[in-house]
Amino acid sequence: MSRANGTPYAPHTDDETAAMLAAIGVDDEEALFDIPEAVAFDGEFGIDARTEREIRDECARVFARNDDLTEFLGRGHYGHYVPSVVDHLADRAEFLTSYTQYQPEVSQGFLQALFEYQSMLVELTGLDVANCSMYDAATALGEAATLADRVRSTAGDTVLVPEQLREGKRAVLENYCDGADLTVETYPMTDGTADVDALADRAGDDVAMVYAESPTVRGCIEERLAAIGDLADETDALFVLGSDVVALSVLESPAAVGADVVVGEAGSLGLPTAYGMGLGIFACSDEFLRQVPGRLVGASEERAPPEGARDGGAGGADAGGTRAYTLTLQTREQHIRKERATSNICTNQAWVALRAAIHAATLGPDGLVDLANDCVREAEALAARIDELSGAAAPVHDRHHFREFAVRVDQPAEAIATDLEGEGFAVHAIDDHLLQVCVTDLNAGRTDGLVAAFEEVL
């Protein structure tokens, strides 16, 4: 029973391959390829096959070339400690190696997990509907803009965003807006949060969407969300609020401040910062239900069985009426509506949503609120310590902060960031004399070291 396959993952023995070829009536596998000679490939890539062990060693060696730094980096990508139970449960092969739930009768487990994830987001946002995962915060913001374009089709084509916005988010938004013929404009900020007066001056019929964040990219908690919501409402613009799953557990409810849509990151639960891999939040009010992009799971029932069912079991006369879950409202989606779909999203981040849900369940509401409160307290405490150093002032903005804050330094910020790397710490340089520092439960134990390193390099 030799398995002479080039791929280690095909089970065919030589005898089986021969029997299969005979059944088809061809001499060899080559005869099955219907590729004209002119475009057939018979060259080599020069990729040597390696053993598992060789590849594990090779990749470990490569990744070890990343410097071993303690990261105080944030700006939309946050690391919190992920309890071991999350890995162990999410890595169960029945979750990990499954696919989109096109046959709900054999996918009840994943469907229920996604339904529970949606429910968690409904609680956190106060909105009626949450989809079960988008790629990340930036693409979710882009999808919100195209939603604004669809639901505000008689109004304007301008999308207003804060001038302080993560560059990558803005760049992704521009691409979604380009296809929808929307124009992105910024509104000014004052001391880290929205300049609501300037925003009021700019508001008008040509605005399709107003986007605000809390916390902002500088880590400031936005204090006038309700006023921004009112402004958007007055001109019938969509009010889109950006946040993240941990902050939402303590900040005022997006529904209460008038948000029509909430976008942001949910991967801050369940995932490490993972080089920017994420999980987009997308929640909205019922009004836009049939315009929501992406996948939705709904509750339904098992169908009452028809007469004459056989085999016993579920088809028996007693079945029917039991709650069950299924993907739903698929007439919005690309495989049904094609170019009229609400989005081109197909595969998304289901498994990451599962991880976020397990992490949230492990924390419970108490644990979530404690984690969020620590994000406020640790930031405040670390800013105060850095502020005591000569040559640095923090926090730059006189606001409440969540996880992160800006630091003004007398010397060039880039040089300080580079010097801090030399001391084993990574922080972000915003511009000439501004640094940004982000503290969470993962690095809170290393703040003494960071402060000492600052002292060293300032």
Place this chain on the structure above:
Amino acid sequence: MIHDQANYEREGEGVREPLLSEKGQETVDVRADSPLPDDLTREELTLPNPSEPETARHYTRLSQMNWAIDSGPYPLGSCTMKYNPKFTEDVAADPNAAIHPDRSARSAQGNLELQHRLQEALADIGGMDAVTLQPPAGAAGELTGILVAKAYHAHRGNDRSEVVIPASAHGTNFATAATAGYDVVELPSGEDGRVDLEALEAAVGDDTAALMLTNPNTVGLFERDITEIADIVHDAGGLLYYDGANLNALLGRGRPGDMGFDVMHYNVHKTFATPHGGGGPGAGPVGVVDELAPFLPTPRVRETEKGSGYERFEPEHTIGKVHGFVGNWLVLIKAYAYVARLGDEGLADAAAKAVLNANYLAERIDLDVPFGPFHHEFAATAGDRDAADVAKRMLDFGVHPPTTKWPEMVPEAMLTEPTEIEGKSSLDDLAEAFNLAYADTDEALDAAPNRTAAARIDQVGAARNPRLSWQALDGE
């Protein structure tokens, strides 16, 4: 409540696991211990609060109510559900790889090196000149590719308004073109299931930005006239886009770049066996020919001039970004590990066995299989039976059914893709499940499935009366 579904026998109210919210919720007074003023905080938060053992049991139970490739055959056409090698999980779980995206290039040399290696390997496999790893899914790759094409035309002062797409193409192609702001021109299939060259000639013109094509196409047919197709599109000034969903059938046997394609995406979660995770995360790197490289998303990775390391750079006419950072990094690592495990010979053999399996299974089933010869997948027709009913009945025989009712060019289609990982005996079982279900009585098909964790689910009712959260179930 039955907690044992090993034999899938069900009675009474059936098998179910309560929602976490049904096992108990807790309301926390958020303001009681908040460092923030009351006007910035919510009053309370209500969520389930299970103990860790309860959490473990809940999700273990849910996992058991779930079909997966590790459970058995999963021959969903066009989805390429392969076995996912376990070691790739360990490679991707290296904590050194999960660094923050804002790390300086200087301190992230390891990640940049692996990105560079994967870019190079993918470029070779696709016959492309440059690759970006940024798009986080196949559909995101499509959008990236079409935005690159759009930027290329705009840069040449040659704005074009239409994208041509065969009727049988993946729905994402249509949605992608529309998302990028293009009008879609639908191309009817020829009588042999392939692109009709005359229809193509009629469809393309001065407004054509691109033709989006998958090859082999969605009924498993190789577009033999690909050189002529490429000439027609290029002569009209358009670009040829390759949808990589079916690349598994071509690995090491043919390269999109050699066929005249200018831009393509790779579904690494399909072709390179990275787990689909119940519907993502995937990753959709995009490859392009030299002419289009300046328009790729930023940042890209290259070797430094001295060759001593790697650096990020912004392509000259970049479209900007399609994801917050470089995309779904952990998925990309798994794809790299898979390609390295197979090497040249393994990649080519994966295609060979995938094609062998599809043809063998098509031979073994009693259903009619129109068109042919096909590569890695085939669209059988259930004829006068309802394909969805046949599929539900197949579930009772212990296999996952194929994709049903798509593509529409085959009536009552059952699009089947066994991939290379099924052996002869597994394919024989699959064929038997096909044949038993197809030959069964109307009553049996109507009642199916009845050996699964749930009986047939009322999907129409779910859409008519949407209940999308446990909050929406209150009062039931």
